[in-house]
Amino acid sequence: MTPTSGGDAKRGAQRYFGDPLSMPVQYLKGIGPARARDLAKQGIATVRDLIERVPRAYRDYSQIKPIAQAQNGQPESLMGTVVMVDDRRVRGNLHLTRVIISDGSGTAAGVWFNQPWQAKRFPVGMKVLFAGTVERRGAQIQITNPEWEIIDEESSSDPLHAGRIVPVYPLTGGLNPRDVRRAVYLALQTAADLMPDTIPGPVRERQGLMPAAEAWRAIHFPDSGGQRERARATLAFEELFVLQVGLALVRRQTVVEQAGIAHGPDGEVTRRLRAGLPFRLTAAQERVIRQVAADMESSRPMNRLVQGDVGSGKTMVAVFALAKAVDSGHQGALMAPTEILAEQHYLNLRRIFAPLGVEVVLVSGSLTKKERDANLGLLQMGAAHIAVGTHALIEDRVAFKDLSLVITDEQHRFGVRQRARLQQKGEVMPDTLVMTATPIPRTLALTLYGDLDVSVIDELPPGRRPVGTYWRPESARRQVYDHLMRTEVPAGRQGYVVCPLIEESDKLQAQAATEWYERLKAQYPDVRLGLLHGRLRPAEKEAVMEAFRAGEIQVLVTTTVIEVGVDVPNATMMIIEGADRFGLAQLHQLRGRVGRGSHQSYCVLIADPKTAEARERLMIMQKYSDGFALAEKDLELRGPGEFFGTRQHGMPDLKVANPIADLAILERARAEAMRLVEEDPHLRLPEHQALRQAVKERLGEQFGFILVS
Ligand code: ADP
Ligand code: MG
Numbered sequence: 169m170t171p172t173s174g175g176d177a178k179r180g181a182q183r184y185f186g187d188p189l190s191m192p193v194q195y196l197k198g199i200g201p202a203r204a205r206d207l208a209k210q211g212i213a214t215v216r217d218l219i220e221r222v223p224r225a226y227r228d229y230s231q232i233k234p235i236a237q238a239q240n241g242q243p244e245s246l247m248g249t250v251v252m253v254d255d256r257r258v259r260g261n262l263h264l265t266r267v268i269i270s271d272g273s274g275t276a277a278g279v280w281f282n283q284p285w286q287a288k289r290f291p292v293g294m295k296v297l298f299a300g301t302v303e304r305r306g307a308q309i310q311i312t313n314p315e316w317e318i319i320d321e322e323s324s325s326d327p328l329h330a331g332r333i334v335p336v337y338p339l340t341g342g343l344n345p346r347d348v349r350r351a352v353y354l355a356l357q358t359a360a361d362l363m364p365d366t367i368p369g370p371v372r373e374r375q376g377l378m379p380a381a382e383a384w385r386a387i388h389f390p391d392s393g394g395q396r397e398r399a400r401a402t403l404a405f406e407e408l409f410v411l412q413v414g415l416a417l418v419r420r421q422t423v424v425e426q427a428g429i430a431h432g433p434d435g436e437v438t439r440r441l442r443a444g445l446p447f448r449l450t451a452a453q454e455r456v457i458r459q460v461a462a463d464m465e466s467s468r469p470m471n472r473l474v475q476g477d478v479g480s481g482k483t484m485v486a487v488f489a490l491a492k493a494v495d496s497g498h499q500g501a502l503m504a505p506t507e508i509l510a511e512q513h514y515l516n517l518r519r520i521f522a523p524l525g526v527e528v529v530l531v532s533g534s535l536t537k538k539e540r541d542a543n544l545g546l547l548q549m550g551a552a553h554i555a556v557g558t559h560a561l562i563e564d565r566v567a568f569k570d571l572s573l574v575i576t577d578e579q580h581r582f583g584v585r586q587r588a589r590l591q592q593k594g595e596v597m598p599d600t601l602v603m604t605a606t607p608i609p610r611t612l613a614l615t616l617y618g619d620l621d622v623s624v625i626d627e628l629p630p631g632r633r634p635v636g637t638y639w640r641p642e643s644a645r646r647q648v649y650d651h652l653m654r655t656e657v658p659a660g661r662q663g664y665v666v667c668p669l670i671e672e673s674d675k676l677q678a679q680a681a682t683e684w685y686e687r688l689k690a691q692y693p694d695v696r697l698g699l700l701h702g703r704l705r706p707a708e709k710e711a712v713m714e715a716f717r718a719g720e721i722q723v724l725v726t727t728t729v730i731e732v733g734v735d736v737p738n739a740t741m742m743i744i745e746g747a748d749r750f751g752l753a754q755l756h757q758l759r760g761r762v763g764r765g766s767h768q769s770y771c772v773l774i775a776d777p778k779t780a781e782a783r784e785r786l787m788i789m790q791k792y793s794d795g796f797a798l799a800e801k802d803l804e805l806r807g808p809g810e811f812f813g814t815r816q817h818g819m820p821d822l823k824v825a826n827p828i829a830d831l832a833i834l835e836r837a838r839a840e841a842m843r844l845v846e847e848d849p850h851l852r853l854p855e856h857q858a859l860r861q862a863v864k865e866r867l868g869e870q871f872g873f874i875l876v877s
Pocket of ligand 1: 448449450453477478479480481482483484605629630733735737764
């Protein structure tokens with residue numbers, strides 16, 4: 169019963185002479201300008217968009233039962249002949265329409281309220297299908313607002329709404345589900361055969377997948393549950409496969425086909441660095457430092473991701489890698505996503521490296537033009553060994569004498585492309601290290617970072633205690649602040665107050681922070697407060713952070729500008745205002761600013777949440793301190809679509825695949841992708857052109873540079 173080619177849609181398409189997949193939906197029969205507008209609001213403009221909008225759910229109305237056997241409370245499909253139509257006004261302005269059908273075994277009613285036009289649709293004697301949840305009262309059987317289908321012996325068209333497995337679409341607005349189903353059906357008739365087969369034949373056969381056209385038809389109008397599952401598996405595989413092929417290509421071109429720099433064994437800088445450490449490295453840090461060193465000594469370019477929860481000590485891994493680059497007579501660069509973090513890394517690295525005779529320079533917006541030019545000159549001449557900066561580092565004017573190592577901190581903030589741009593600054597492909605606290609379950613890192621090797625720092629430095637996290641209502645605010653100002657501060661500790669998130673505007677956010685700061689200053693005149701927000705000039709930000717690090721500022725009133733990386737171990741308490749407005753990942757990052765030393769630390773979430781989901785988030789924050797556990801909860805709460813939001817991770821949307829539920833498929837897709845790229849490293853074979861096109865289309869933004877050859 170799946171749709172076949174031909175029929176009505178061809179007639180609709182006659183006025184349109186372009187590629188049927190790109191045909192605007194309003195050329196489809198029954199889709200006028202109004203419905204086309206409704207569809208456009210849902211992001212559906214073309215026939216292809218319709219085909220690619222997969223059902224959210226299905227109702228199984230495939231078994232047509234004798235009416236007498238219909239089960240109360242069950243979804244059923246009933247077929248019969250209309251024997252009576254009862255249409256009347258009941259109780260004032262309530263209008264009741266009942267269409268009674270009979271199949272010989274019994275009678276059932278389709279019931280509508282306030283839709284008098286339904287009566288005209290079903291003349292006595294017409295054969296119809298009703299589907300929906302059966303309500304049985306004694307001998308009375310009825311379905312309210314049934315799905316319906318007129319069984320017309322003459323017409324050859326398939327039933328779409330009853331008597332089959334019926335798709336349910338995630339569409340809202342003025343769209344009637346029947347119209348959507350019909351539109352999808354017509355779209356399939358028009359163009360399913362043209363949906364590109366991106367999976368090469370041999371892969372499809374090995375993996376037992378359907379051809380594309382068949383899969384698209386069956387995902388919408390499956391004949392059976394089994395067929396639907398196979399269609400879904402095919403389409404999920406296809407999405408993950410295209411993504412993995414893209415990643416395999418990146419990997420091939422940045423690692424396998426590139427000559428890299430073979431760094432030498434550890435030298436004087438590394439030895440003195442190790443000897444001067446104020447603490448012992450954790451076993452996890454040692455392990456990851458060893459892995460990085462081995463990569464750097466190899467003549468292939470390193471492409472490694474270091475994952476470690478907030479506070480796990482990732483910076484040390486970067487420091488050892490940089491020391492190795494310098495030991496081998498090269499230069500290294502460390503890129504951070506914010507000015508504040510770049511600044512902090514700079515101060516930190518300068519403190520560590522200056523005594524070893526290693527020159528560290530800053531490249532960021534906070535410098536005067538003169539300072540900046542001076543630093544760029546030092547890098548170009550090779551007089552400076554290490555550059556620390558923001559994305560200012562990837563600007564064209566920045567040139568290195570001999571760059572051999574590129575590190576990006578908090579990688580989730582940078583796209584693949586930015587990474588690549590910095591890599592291109594080396595003569596030979598530099599080694600690349602990316603560091604992130606985004607705690608993605610390790611296997612999932614395959615989807616996101618399939619082009620990277622992964623190291624995990626799965627241990628915190630000794631003596632760390634989980635940050636005590638408490639959710640308090642606004643009415644308890646006074647007590648919370650009193651604890652910070654009257655207990656923590658007098659004991660010599662410091663704290664953060666984070667103002668509520670105002671997504672729309674940096675300016676409003678800065679304003680809110682300023683007002684809050686003034687208020688607290690009036691309330692606690694004896695506490696030395698500081699103010700830090702995104703609208704301050706870089707030099708002002710720097711001065712504030714400096715004062716906070718030095719302890720001159722005891723409590724810092726701030727915004728999400730301190731979200732990542734900021735490391736002031738003496739800070740032991742954080743108050744987050746309007747905590748219900750933040751996502752879990754963001755709360756975890758913020759909370760990671762405290763608990764970085766040996767003192768017990770606290771994070772208080774102040775919120776009167778309005779939704780059940782926000783309450784759930786706050787409960788989860790109270791309960792879990794481990795980033796991996798939180799990430800899993802976050803995935804459950806938001807679903808992979810949002811969790812992997814393009815904005816955060818720079819990866820394309822997945823329409824069908826769920827990288828968690830489909831992990832097995834992901835792994836198979838990855839294996840096939842590696843094999844294919846091994847065989848055809850530039851996708852030049854004619855049978856791989858559809859695949860090449862798909863990689864370009866879907867990953868173009870991020871991966872544009874890989875297929876230019
Ligand atoms: P993150 O992984 O969040 O970037 P950092 O590298 O900023 O963590 O380290 C957090 C804090 O822990 C810093 O103050 C750092 O000096 C300290 N630290 C790092 N490694 C160790 C260790 N092995 N023992 C004790 N403290 C450490
Ligand atoms: Mg860090």
